[in-house]
Amino acid sequence: MSTPDRGDPMFAILTDTTRCTGCETCVHACQRTYNLPPDRAWRWKQKIDDLSSSRFTTIIRRPGSKFVRQQCRHCLQPACASACIVGALRKTELGPVIYDEKRCMGCRYCMMACPYGIPRYSWEAKVPLVRKCILCYDRLKAGGQPACTEACPYGATIFGRRDALLAEARRRFAAEPGKYFTPPGRSGPEIYGEHEVGGTCVLYISDIDLSFLGWRPNLGDEPLPALTWAALSKVPPVIFGVAAAMSGVYWIIGRRMKLQAEAAQRAAGGPGATGH
Ligand code: SF4
Ligand code: SF4
Ligand code: SF4
Structure with missing residues (x-):
């Protein structure tokens, strides 16, 4: 999955939480790539390992030694970009939802609009900015892959074409029936992000219910910009x-x-x- 066909415009990440050990190698690779400062216990952070202006991705710990990597989903129709009235956030042709700090006026509508509560604000800075994962857009444009997926030693989070990653998720479901979480009333396991809020470029498969990651348990399949x-x-x-x-x-x-x-x-x- 690390050398996808560059002819397909939409790239994505697939995170399989059943393979994640919570080692945070991905988190540190991201912090090194973007020269992010060490984590600090800012009083407005829920906890030091929450997403923040110095942590674009993090690991959520759930009961039973379950680890869930958190990052921007790079929605196919991003509510953050729709809410931004000066066009500081935009969906690119390759998949990443990127941010232009020169346009941002600091209204933080994007933070309110995001169904996953992703964007953070660098309150501590003299010129505060919205901070979030940009799916390593520059690395993708150069033909590479995100620093986090490249760094993961366990293949728990992988990069590739979105359609190829959806196929890989289904291959894993077929290879190990009963391993992955199937929502009540559904016939098969869930690929989180395949259809949710219109689809996202960061996909998850898991042996636990990941609906807690959204602002409400069932975000639905309709793109939120339309609803907004x-x-x-x-x-x-x-x-x-x-x-x-x-x-x-x-x-x-x-x-x-x-x-x-x-x-x-x-x-x-x-x-x-x-x-x-
Ligand atoms: S997850 Fe939130 S911040 Fe990321 S693209 Fe979607 S709406 Fe925007
Ligand atoms: S894709 Fe890039 S910016 Fe996003 S979490 Fe991974 S390393 Fe950080
Ligand atoms: S590097 Fe891989 S195994 Fe380690 S926390 Fe990140 S996704 Fe999980």
Whole structure:
């Protein structure tokens, strides 16, 4: 799975929690790749190993020595990008949902819209930014694979074409009947992310129910951007609120650009001043 056919535009990650030992080699590979600072017990973090501005992926520990890698799902129709009124988040042709910090105005609508509660904010930075996994977009463009999948010593999280990974998941189901979790009322095991919220580029198979990863137990298969805008269109005060917020967008962007320029100047004359 590490050298997929570059002719297929959509890449993905398949995480098989039954193979994960919780070693966090993937977490540390990500932190090294993005020069993320050591984990700190920020008071707003639920715990030190929660997702954060210094941890784009993490390992959730569940009873029975079960380990579940957490990261952005790179939704096929991302609610975060839909909610961002300045286009700072965007779905790329290869699969990653990436972030342009120069456009971000810091409204954090993306954090509220994400059905998996993924994006974090670097509150501790002088110029705070939204931080999340970007599926190693630059590495993918260069013909490589994500640092985390490359690093995993157990093949618990692998990279490839999305369709090939779906086929690999089904192959594992067939090879070991009864091993993987089948939701009540379903005829076969679940590939989390195959259809959920319209489909995602980060897929999971597991021997435990992973529905706890969403904001609500059953997120459904309908893309959330459609729901978001359908709901908004029925609530005129919200629309007016958004319109009012947009009137301040240019002022906020201008202010952020000024702060970034000041931070860059400080960095040029001394220790780095950008956030993490
Ligand atoms: S999981 Fe959340 S942050 Fe990631 S692409 Fe989907 S909506 Fe955006
Ligand atoms: S895909 Fe890249 S950015 Fe995302 S968790 Fe893995 S190493 Fe980090
Ligand atoms: S490196 Fe592999 S086995 Fe270790 S925590 Fe990450 S996904 Fe699990």
